[in-house]
Amino acid sequence: xxxxxxxxxxxxxxxxxxxxxxxxxxxxxxxxxxxxxxxxxxxxxxxxxxxxxxxxxxxxxxxxxxxxxxxxxxxxxxxxxxxxxxxxxxxxxxxxxxxxxxxxxxxxxxxxx
Amino acid sequence: xxxxxxxxxxxxxxxxxxxxxxxxxxxxxxxxxxxxxxxxxxxxxxxxxxxxxxxxxxxxxxxxxxxxxxxxxxxxxxxxxxxxxxxxxxxxxxxxxxxxxxxxxxxxxx
Numbered sequence: 001x002x003x004x005x006x007x008x009x010x011x012x013x014x015x016x017x018x019x020x021x022x023x024x025x026x027x028x029x030x031x032x033x034x035x036x037x038x039x040x041x042x043x044x045x046x047x048x049x050x051x052x053x054x055x056x057x058x059x060x061x062x063x064x065x066x067x068x069x070x071x072x073x074x075x076x077x078x079x080x081x082x083x084x085x086x087x088x089x090x091x092x093x094x095x096x097x098x099x100x101x102x103x104x105x106x107x108x109x110x111x112x113x
Numbered sequence: 114x115x116x117x118x119x120x121x122x123x124x125x126x127x128x129x130x131x132x133x134x135x136x137x138x139x140x141x142x143x144x145x146x147x148x149x150x151x152x153x154x155x156x157x158x159x160x161x162x163x164x165x166x167x168x169x170x171x172x173x174x175x176x177x178x179x180x181x182x183x184x185x186x187x188x189x190x191x192x193x194x195x196x197x198x199x200x201x202x203x204x205x206x207x208x209x210x211x212x213x214x215x216x217x218x219x220x221x222x223x
Contacts, residue, residue, distance in 0.1 A: 043200060043213040056210050091154060100143060104154035
């Protein structure tokens with residue numbers, strides 16, 4: 001079975017540009033988590049969904065960040081406009097609600113110049 | 114609220130033991146342990162649910178003290194492959210809102 005799929009794996013963009021990160025859930029999973037990892041701040045939970053519904057977005061840094069689940073198997077995290085301080089590795093993780101083990105994708109390394 | 118991990122870093126010789134601690138200021142529903150190798154994604158090790166149970170995974174085990182809101186990860190007879198950063202993640206309820214600690218960097222040397 002395929003694991004969590006994230007794309008792109010690397011993204012380099014200029015300040016002010018829109019960035020869209022994508023995540024495909026493991027088949028059958030119904031929880032989706034977006035994390036951001038930096039040396040300074042560690043692994044931060046940005047937002048999570050259960051059954052396509054956003055449960056907690058209190059970790060989203062500001063209005064420039066938005067996340068969606070257009071269907072049960074796919075999610076996007078959008079940053080518009082991007083800033084250099086958004087540079088980080090962004091992970092999505094999926095799981096089964098109530099079971100709580102999370103399977104992480106390989107991550108997207110974002111660099112904003 | 115983010116749990117607190119200690120120590121921040123530990124260096125071992127192959128075959129030595131280590132303990133990594135994780136504590137929370139709030140009542141815990143569950144504690145998760147993950148290991149992340151450099152440049153890779155975190156990988157799930159084990160989960161401990163409310164109830165004070167202990168779990169094991171080969172030579173890696175963990176305990177959960179509900180009253181003290183603490184968990185400890187025990188690595189015995191460490192191997193080179195154990196090197197990496199260990200994160201504890203804590204949930205305060207069943208909703209899945211997990212927060213990770215800052216991590217403990219473990220280095221095992223020959």
